[in-house]
Amino acid sequence: NAGVMQNPRHLVRRRGQEARLRCSPMKGHSHVYWYRQLPEEGLKFMVYLQKENIIDESGMPKERFSAEFPKEGPSILRIQQVVRGDSAAYFCASSPPTSGETQYFGPGTRLLVL
Amino acid sequence: GESVGLHLPTLSVQEGDNSIINCAYSNSASDYFIWYKQESGKGPQFIIDIRSNMDKRQGQRVTVLLNKTVKHLSLQIAATQPGDSAVYFCAEGGGATNKLIFGTGTLLAVQP
Numbered sequence: 213n214a215g216v217m218q219n220p221r222h223l224v225r226r227r228g229q230e231a232r233l234r235c236s237p238m239k240g241h242s243h244v245y246w247y248r249q250l251p252e253e254g255l256k257f258m259v260y261l262q263k264e265n266i267i268d269e270s271g272m273p274k275e276r277f278s279a280e281f282p283k284e285g286p287s288i289l290r291i292q293q294v295v296r297g298d299s300a301a302y303f304c305a306s307s308p309p310t311s312g313e314t315q316y317f318g319p320g321t322r323l324l325v326l
Numbered sequence: 327g328e329s330v331g332l333h334l335p336t337l338s339v340q341e342g343d344n345s346i347i348n349c350a351y352s353n354s355a356s357d358y359f360i361w362y363k364q365e366s367g368k369g370p371q372f373i374i375d376i377r378s379n380m381d382k383r384q385g386q387r388v389t390v391l392l393n394k395t396v397k398h399l400s401l402q403i404a405a406t407q408p409g410d411s412a413v414y415f416c417a418e419g420g421g422a423t424n425k426l427i428f429g430t431g432t433l434l435a436v437q438p
Contacts, residue, residue, distance in 0.1 A: 216369075243424070253431075254415055254428035254429050254430045255417075255426075256428070257425040257427065268424075268425055270423075271425070303370070314360075314375060315360075316372060317362075317369035317370045317371070318369050320368075
């Protein structure tokens with residue numbers, strides 16, 4: 213069984229560009245979560261989505277950040293007009309509908325903003 | 327606000343010894359706790375979880391203990407191996423939206 217997949221694994225952007233991070237949940241999982249991890253820190257919750265719905269986006273910055281989980285295809289975390297402070301590792305997790313708390317993580321996308 | 331913290335940022339143990347990693351949580355309403363292991367350059371790997379109606383849960387070589395009175399969580403690793411070297415995070419959850427709140431992590435270094 214394939215685990216949570218994320219791509220790209222590494223992404224380099226210049227200030228002002230857009231970053232798109234993709235996440236494919238584990239087979240059978242319908243809940244997706246995005247977390248951000250700064251160096252030497254723990255993961256911080258950003259957003260929780262189910263298919264075509266944003267359930268909780270309380271951890272996501274109000275500007276420049278958006279997330280979606282369409283009916284078909286992967287979940288997308290989009291960062292517009294990136295700044296150096298956006299440099300971090302972004303992790304996606306998924307869970308099955310029957311056990312929401314047990315989240316399984318992908319390998320992450322390391323975003324570097326020059 | 328809510329927070330989850332760890333007592334020890336770094337733990338160094340000898341191979342074969344038992345390891346104990348501690349964690350304090352502040353939200354008494356949390357009813358679900360998880361330990362994750364994160365190796366360098368990788369995503370967090372689920373180790374073991376426990377619900378608030380339990381005090382102890384055992385897995386393969388790992389045991390999680392929950393003390394709700396003092397809001398303390400610990401992870402015990404038996405016969406620690408070099409492959410156990412990683413950063414360990416505790417996380418709390420159980421809210422309406424399933425989001426997890428992570429601590430800052432403890433680096434476990436296993437000496438051969």
